[in-house]
Amino acid sequence: MNSYLVKAFCSVLLFFLSFPLALHFGSTDFGLNDLVNWFYSEPTMDETVMQTVLFNIRLPRILVGSLVGGSLAAAGVLSQGLFQNPLASPSVIGTTAGGSVAAALMFFTGVGGFHWLSLPLAAFTGCVVSTSIILLLASTKKMHSVETLLLAGFALNALFGAVTSFVLTLLLSDFQKFPALMFWMMGGLDAKGWWHLNILWPSVLLGVVLAWRISPKLDVLALGTDVASTLNVKVNSLRVISIITIAILVGAAVSVAGAISFVGLVVPHITRIQFGPHHRRLLFYSFLNGSTLVILSDVLARTLWSPQEVQVGILISILGSVFFFWLLFNRHKFSGS
Amino acid sequence: MAIEPSYASSYNRIASLTLLTDEVLWELTNKKSSQKILSLSSLVRNRSYSCIADKVANVKSPPSYSVEQIVSMKPDLVLAANFNRPSLLKFLKQSSIPFELFKSSGSFSDLWRNISRLGEIIDEKKQAIKMIAGLKRRISVIKNPKQPQKLVSYSSELFFPGKNSSFSQIAKAAKHRNVIDEYSKDGSWVRLSSESLLTIPIDFIVVGIRPNATKKQMIAEISGHESWKNLPAVRDKKFLFISNAYLLSLSHCMVDAVELLSREVYEQLPR
Numbered sequence: 001m002n003s004y005l006v007k008a009f010c011s012v013l014l015f016f017l018s019f020p021l022a023l024h025f026g027s028t029d030f031g032l033n034d035l036v037n038w039f040y041s042e043p044t045m046d047e048t049v050m051q052t053v054l055f056n057i058r059l060p061r062i063l064v065g066s067l068v069g070g071s072l073a074a075a076g077v078l079s080q081g082l083f084q085n086p087l088a089s090p091s092v093i094g095t096t097a098g099g100s101v102a103a104a105l106m107f108f109t110g111v112g113g114f115h116w117l118s119l120p121l122a123a124f125t126g127c128v129v130s131t132s133i134i135l136l137l138a139s140t141k142k143m144h145s146v147e148t149l150l151l152a153g154f155a156l157n158a159l160f161g162a163v164t165s166f167v168l169t170l171l172l173s174d175f176q177k178f179p180a181l182m183f184w185m186m187g188g189l190d191a192k193g194w195w196h197l198n199i200l201w202p203s204v205l206l207g208v209v210l211a212w213r214i215s216p217k218l219d220v221l222a223l224g225t226d227v228a229s230t231l232n233v234k235v236n237s238l239r240v241i242s243i244i245t246i247a248i249l250v251g252a253a254v255s256v257a258g259a260i261s262f263v264g265l266v267v268p269h270i271t272r273i274q275f276g277p278h279h280r281r282l283l284f285y286s287f288l289n290g291s292t293l294v295i296l297s298d299v300l301a302r303t304l305w306s307p308q309e310v311q312v313g314i315l316i317s318i319l320g321s322v323f324f325f326w327l328l329f330n331r332h333k334f335s336g337s
Numbered sequence: 338m339a340i341e342p343s344y345a346s347s348y349n350r351i352a353s354l355t356l357l358t359d360e361v362l363w364e365l366t367n368k369k370s371s372q373k374i375l376s377l378s379s380l381v382r383n384r385s386y387s388c389i390a391d392k393v394a395n396v397k398s399p400p401s402y403s404v405e406q407i408v409s410m411k412p413d414l415v416l417a418a419n420f421n422r423p424s425l426l427k428f429l430k431q432s433s434i435p436f437e438l439f440k441s442s443g444s445f446s447d448l449w450r451n452i453s454r455l456g457e458i459i460d461e462k463k464q465a466i467k468m469i470a471g472l473k474r475r476i477s478v479i480k481n482p483k484q485p486q487k488l489v490s491y492s493s494e495l496f497f498p499g500k501n502s503s504f505s506q507i508a509k510a511a512k513h514r515n516v517i518d519e520y521s522k523d524g525s526w527v528r529l530s531s532e533s534l535l536t537i538p539i540d541f542i543v544v545g546i547r548p549n550a551t552k553k554q555m556i557a558e559i560s561g562h563e564s565w566k567n568l569p570a571v572r573d574k575k576f577l578f579i580s581n582a583y584l585l586s587l588s589h590c591m592v593d594a595v596e597l598l599s600r601e602v603y604e605q606l607p608r
Contacts, residue, residue, distance in 0.1 A: 027530040052567045053532045173380055175585065176547075179494050190495065191531055193563040307520055307533035309495075 007274045008285070015288040018295040022062045025299050027306035028053055056193065064192040064200060065298045065312070066291040068253040069263055071204045073271075073290025074211050075249040076264030077283050081218035082242040083146050089265035090250040093149075094156030096261060098130020099123040099254035100185055101160040104167040107181040119184075120199055120255035127251035130156060135243045187260035187313020189298050196256050203252035208287065210245040214238060215279035222277065260313040262320035263290050269327065347460055348435075350375040352412035354402050354421055356387055358439055360588035361452055362416065363389050364468060365461045373459065375412050378402075384548040388582045388590035404428050414458070442587040443501045445476070445510065452589065472592045476510050479599050486540040486602055487516045488577070490584070491555075495534060495564055500524045503587055504543075510592075511599040531564035539570045541602065545581035552578050577601040 024031040030050045038047055072090065079088040090096050102122040111118055137152045164185070171178045217238050221228045225235055253260065271286040294312065297319060301312040352375045353359045359377040366373050376397040384390040399406055404425065407415060415429055415436045429436040437458055442448040449469050456465020490497060490504050498504040499521025508515040516537055521527040529537075542565075544555050556576065559565050579601065583594035 026532050028532045028536050030532070049535055052535060056567060057531050057535070057564075173383070173386075175386070176493075179496055183494050183496075191563040196563075302530055302532075307529050308527055309530040309533075 004275070011274070011285050011288050011292075015292045018292045018299075019062060019066075022065075022295050022299045023054060023058055025303050026053065026058055027302050027309060030054060060194045060197050061189050061192045061298065062295055064196050064256060065189050065294045067197070067200050067204045068189070068257045068260065069267075069290035069292070069294025070287040071207060071249040071253045071290075072260060072263040073267035073286040073293075074208060074283055075246045075253075076268040076290075077271075077279065077286045078211055078214075078218070078242050078246050078249075079264065080268050081215075081221065081279055081282075082239060082246075083150055084222060085146060085150060086269065087265075088150060088153075089268075090246055091259075091261040091264060092157070093134055093153035093246075094130045094160060095127050095134075095246060095250045096254055096259050097157045097160035097164070098126040098128075098133075099251060100126070100259045101163045101167075102126025102129070103184055103254075103258075104164045104181055107177045107184070108167045108171060110177075117199070123255040124203075124251035127254055128247045130160065131243050131247035131250075135240060138239055138243070183311060184258040186311035187258040187316075188301075188311040189257055189294075190309060190311075192256065200252055200256050203248055207245055207249035207252065208283075210241065210248070211283055212280065214241055214245065215283050218242070218279045219277075222279075258311075258313060260294070260316060262317050262324075263293060266320040266324055267293060269324070273327075347373075348414040348458075349373050350411065350413040351416065351459065352376045352402075352407065352410055352414070353416040354378055354425075355416070355418040355439070356380045357418055357442060357451070357587040358416035358455065359393075360387070360389050360586070360590060361455050362459070363393065364589055365452070365456055365459060365464050367392075375410060385581050386585055388580075388586055388588070388593065390582065407434065408432075416455070442591070443503060444506050445591070448587070448589065448591060449473075468589065472589055475592050476595060479511060479595060480603075481512050482599075482602060482606065486513045486606075487538055488513050488541050488543050488598075489516050489537070489539050491542050491544045491559060491565075493558070493562060494528070495531065496526060496528045497521075499527050502526065503591055504584065507584070507591055507594045507598060508543075510595040511602070513598070513602060534564055535567055539568060539575075541575045541577050541605070542568075542570050543577045543579060543584065543598065545584040546578045547581050552576075575605070577605065 020032060030053045034047075034050045035054060038050065041047070075090045075095070079090055079093060080086055082088070083093070102125055103119060106119050106122045111122075133156060134149060134153060138149055168178070168181065171181060217228075217233050220231050220233045221235065221238065228235055250264070267290040268282065268286050271282055271289050275281050275285050294316065297316045298312045301310045301315050304310065349372075351362065351373055353362050355378050359381045362374065363377070374396055376399060377393060379398060379400050379402070381387045381393050381396070381398050382390050402425065407429075413435060415434055416439065417426060417429060417436065418439045418441055420441055426438065439451050439454070440447060442451055452465050452469055456462045456468075488508050497517040498515070500515065500518035501524030502515075505515040505518055516539055517527060520529060520533075542559070544559070546552065546555060555578070556574065559571055559576070565571050577598065579594060579597050583590050583597060586594060
């Protein structure tokens with residue numbers, strides 16, 4: 001069997017295995033074995049609790065985690081392709097920070113508590129606004145180069161980071177809002193239900209379809225802007241559509257799970273080593289790998305300190321950065337592949 | 338031989354940096370010499386947290402204390418607690434401003450110690466002894482319920498006070514039990530998962546109610562919360578509403594929380 005098929009099989013297998021694994025393990029003892037027993041016995045109190053744990057807590061959480069991981073990884077593929085820079089990711093160009101600052105303002109003003117949709121919508125809007133700023137900058141002549149845009153992203157990140165920190169200091173004495181914002185900023189999948197899934201999937205679907213359509217053009221863009229232009233790729237409109245798609249994908253993920261970073265940076269890197277630079281292939285497997293990473297990290301987040309829980313965003317950042325270091329020190333081994 | 342600390346006979350420009358010392362200081366000095374107070378902490382007028390918010394309208398309370406502010410106010414005594422910013426405490430220790438550090442009252446014995454010490458410092462020793470005796474008497478008359486109830490303090494972030502918290506002490510003094518005690522290994526606050534919460538037997542959910550929130554709003558919030566809505570106690574509307582200012586208090590207002598909690602449980606249990 002050729003190596004591509006082996007790698008593809010492993011990615012797909014891991015993705016599908018992560019679901020039953022995540023359904024089986026949690027901070028309580030209920031697992032798939034209880035589900036099997038349930039089919040053969042009369043429901044008792046414990047079984048009602050088991051059903052709630054498996055179907056109303058774990059299952060929606062796994063599905064939300066899967067879409068969040070997938071969309072962040074897909075956004076990472078687009079960012080790296082668009083900026084033609086392996087360092088570019090939604091958290092680097094300021095998209096995630098835009099969502100965070102909007103959420104922080106929601107917590108501060110108290111508007112976030114008015115309706116369950118207000119916080120997700122605000123975070124989504126923040127991502128769109130911050131990415132639009134980058135888009136506006138990209139359309140000016142002075143900011144035409146990719147390097148300048150990346151630097152603009154760094155500056156935007158610093159600005160939004162400062163505003164978020166300022167809001168945090170204002171909330172220091174609010175013992176209700178401060179921890180809520182802190183936990184949100186750490187990124188997590190706790191308390192995610194079916195309605196989170198309902199607000200997430202349409203945006204993710206739209207983002208993935210758009211990403212799929214522009215992926216071949218990103219392959220051409222990888223040859224250089226001049227070559228892409230001569231090959232009939234409208235570079236400026238490609239940039240606009242890519243940035244909008246990144247905003248949709250990241251906005252959807254951030255609005256539901258908070259500021260989970262590193263997925264958009266690490267997953268496309270790993271996937272590129274596995275499957276090469278072809279963008280459609282990269283997008284497909286990055287989505288699967290991103291989903292698997294978030295789902296499995298969440299299993300660890302739920303079980304390592306059970307019955308306590310760690311924010312999955314923290315765990316992903318730790319695992320991601322350690323893995324990234326390993327990757328950087330060993331990249332010569334993969335450069336030939 | 339231990340040397341007893343000696344304090345200036347009378348301080349007339351006292352700056353309190355924490356709500357704990359604000360509330361005890363106010364209670365000790367209120368009736369005859371509240372003019373001793375130069376300023377209170379930033380939270381003292383916040384009705385969500387302060388049990389003396391309505392009484393201190395005329396006392397200075399800066400939004401926050403910086404080192405410069407403290408120096409410029411020229412206090413003759415600064416009251417701080419171990420949960421103040423370390424950099425501020427370090428400055429106070431190194432400065433020539435008389436400064437007293439109090440420990441957070443996790444338990445009633447800490448609270449008695451804090452009241453007694455503050456009384457001694459501000460020359461209100463007799464008032465402090467009287468105050469402690471009154472508070473102890475109020476706790477001693479709390480009746481034993483037929484069955485101690487298993488309580489949990491509501492948190493939208495599932496971040497719960499453990500056995501060393503004031504909430505646990507309040508529940509215990511009201512002859513009930515904080516069910517989170519056994520989940521917090523070191524006694525500190527603990528963050529539980531949604532599914533763990535579902536498996537904990539809970540009789541009542543204690544909800545700290547803010548002045549701008551209604552019980553109806555709080556019930557709607559909890560009943561719609563993904564982690565709470567499946568709990569039998571939520572479905573059966575087993576809520577105990579206590580003012581946030583009492584429930585989170587580290588001062589003598591903890592005793593008010595004990596009385597309110599005891600009364601709320603009594604009223605909800607079948608007789």
